[in-house]
Amino acid sequence: MAPAPMPRARAPRVEHHVQFWSASVLLVAAMGLVVMPRPALAQARPPVPVTISAPVAADVPIYQSGIGTVQAFNTVKIQSQVDGQLQKIAFVEGQKVKAGDLLAVVDPSLFQAALDQAIGKTQQDQASLANAETMLNRDQQLGARDFASQQTVDTQYSTVQQLKAQILQDNAAVSRARSQLAYTQITSPIDGRTGFRLVDVGNIVHPSDVSGIVVVTQTQPISVISTLAEEALPAVRAAQKAGPVPVIALDKAGQKLADGTLALVDNEISAQSGTIQLKSTFANADEALWPGQYVQIQVLTDTIRTALTVPSTALQRGPDGMFVYVIDAGEVAASRPVRAGQISGGTAVIEAGLAAGERVVTSGQYRLAPGLKVETTSAAAGGGGASTPPAE
Known part of the structure; x- marks a missing residue:
């Protein structure tokens, strides 16, 4: 007969006991972390570095x-008012000019001749009028003594009146000729700055030219x-x-x-x-x-007037609207809902939710959560308190 098999010896279960107790310790530690109050958790973390500022009451402009x-x-296209050859350009492109400054000259010779002719015609008619008035005075004296007929007197009177009317026309012609001559001196009607020169010296210019000489x-x-x-x-x-x-x-x-x-x-x-x-x-x-x-x-x-303001960087947007982080006396952060008004120029108007003297976080919020302890650095209070545009 074969000998009976020997019974196997049991291996010690020390390893299983070690694993069991290790798992138990980890479970208890995890449960301790779960039930640990949040302030205790916050105390276990290092303080979060943030920058803070205090709300400021200030007058805030609304834009x-x-x-x-x-x-x-004003914009003026300078054009010639008479036909003629452009004789001179009296400005530099881009120059500042005053009203009345000379800009260009059109050849004035023909217009000067026309003025001289009109003046000569006026003087001629004035001489004729003086002679006619003398003759009228003589005829009136002769007529009073019946040495001249009434028809002669009336005819001479008519001649005098015609010459007076002619002199009025002559004066008008002189004024027109003088104006035409003045138009050859082209001046700026306003204070301003010239642009590009649009025509060169020597060209014939006309009042109907579309481009003109220059724009002021x-x-x-x-x-x-x-x-x-x-x-x-x-x-x-x-x-x-x-x-x-x-x-x-x-x-x-x-x-x-x-x-x-x-x-x-x-x-x-x-x-x-x-x-x-x-x-x-x-x-x-x-x-x-x-x-x-x-x-x-x-x-x-x-x-x-006297609006409560904070730097606009203090405002955070959450699921329930705008809020800020407020730091209490124990250097602990808390979330505070606020109602913001105008935001402009780096400054926000707070209509409700904050009071003067409180401290709000203006930077470092990305690492922050309610209940966490902070390490603060002060910034300019209220960001100046005025929603003004950037300075020059």
């Missing part, structure tokens, strides 16, 4: 913004034609009733170019675009505005 194009205050544009003052949304019209009309309405012109980058005033609101709203056109006037002393330039326009329609 209606639009886009516009700079337009010369007035840039001081200067105008801006702009558009606003039709919803802004009530605010603009109300501002007009209160007095002159300030207007600011900005370049494409938002840098201030000039200050002006509102001159005109168009008499109708465009049905196609739903906008209203405005015309503003700027002194433009430094000529920062140039005809044809694209600008942004801000029309000051109101000012909110």
Whole structure:
């Protein structure tokens, strides 16, 4: 008979006990983390570095913004008023000119001759009139003594009246000839700046020429034609009733170019675009505005007195609307819903939800959550407190 198999010895279960107790410890630790209060969790993290600022009460201007194009205050195409050869150009292209400055000269010789002829004809007729008046006086004396007939006296009287009428015509001819001669001296009718010369010396110019000699544009003052949304019209009309309405012109980058005033609101709203056109006037002393330039326009329609303001970077948008992070005395962050008004120029008006003296986070919010402890760095309070455009 074969010997009976020996029974196998059991291996110790130490490894299984170690694995079991390790899993139990991890489970208990995880449960501890789950039930650990959030403040305790916050205390376990290092403070979040943030920048803070305090709300500031300030007067905040309310602007209606639009886009516009700079337009010369006056534009004049300089043309000759008489036919003739262009004898002289008296300006330099791009030159600033005053009203009355000489710009060009048309050959005046023919017009001077016409004036001299008209003056000579006037003097001739004046001499004839003097002679006729002498003869009339003589005939009247002879007629009084019956040495001349009444018909002779009447005929001479008629001659005198005809010569007087002729002298009136002569004077008109002299005035016309003098005007024609003056037209050969072409002057600027306005203060402005010349453009490109459109004709050269030696050419024959005519009043009917389409191009003219040069175009003069007035840039001081200067105008801006702009558009606003039709919803802004009530605010603009109300501002007009209160007095002159300030207007600011900005370049494409938002840098201030000039200050002006509102001159005109168009008499109708465009049905196609739903906008209203405005015309503003700027002194433009430094000529920062140039005809044809694209600008942004801000029309000051109101000012909110002692409004509570914060830097616009403090505002965060959540599922329930706008909110800010407020830091309490213990340097712990809390989320606070707010109602924001105008946001402009890096500043936001807070209509509800904050009080003066509280501290709000202006940067570093991406790592922040309610209940977390923070390490604060102060910034300029309220961002200046005024929603003004960028300074020059």
